[in-house]
Amino acid sequence: MATTMVIVGLGLAGSALALRTLARASGPLAKQMEKTIAELGTADYKYYRGGFEPKMTKREAGLILGVGPSTSQKKFRAAHRRIMLLNHPDRGGSPYLAAKINQAKDMLEQTSK
Structure with a gap:
């Protein structure tokens, strides 16, 4: 004790x-x-600190995919694939963000033709 x-x-x-x-x-x-x-x-942030514009522009599409607006089709498709793998709704990503990423890819495809 x-x-x-x-x-x-x-x-x-x-x-x-x-x-x-x-x-x-x-x-x-x-x-x-x-x-x-x-x-x-x-702090100075590396990433874009704003919301989405009402209508997708070429500049915004480049910001979303992390490429320049005049990037080759091969490069922005690779960027789209990389970002979609991280943000796909089936893997816990947001459906809204996935739609914006796809919209950005479509915008850059239209302007590169």
């Missing part, structure tokens, strides 16, 4: 020390977290 009491006492002391250390570190950590969140708001 005495060893049990010693073990419980050591466990409580260890827990108290861990909580004290955590409490002391929370001040600088909170400041660092606020700084990081502020930096995230001003």
Whole structure:
């Protein structure tokens, strides 16, 4: 019984020390977290940060597929395939996004003829 009491006492002391250390570190950590969140708001994103236009344009089709508007048919078909494999509705993707990806491919096919 005495060893049990010693073990419980050591466990409580260890827990108290861990909580004290955590409490002391929370001040600088909170400041660092606020700084990081502020930096995230001003980050320059690699991806297009806008919604879809009401009518598909050649520029938007290129942005969706990640290719230039004057890319060869072979390249934008490869880009379409790669993106559709990731966003297909049968694999958990959005049907709306899949429709937009297909619409972008169709738009670039029409303009490349």
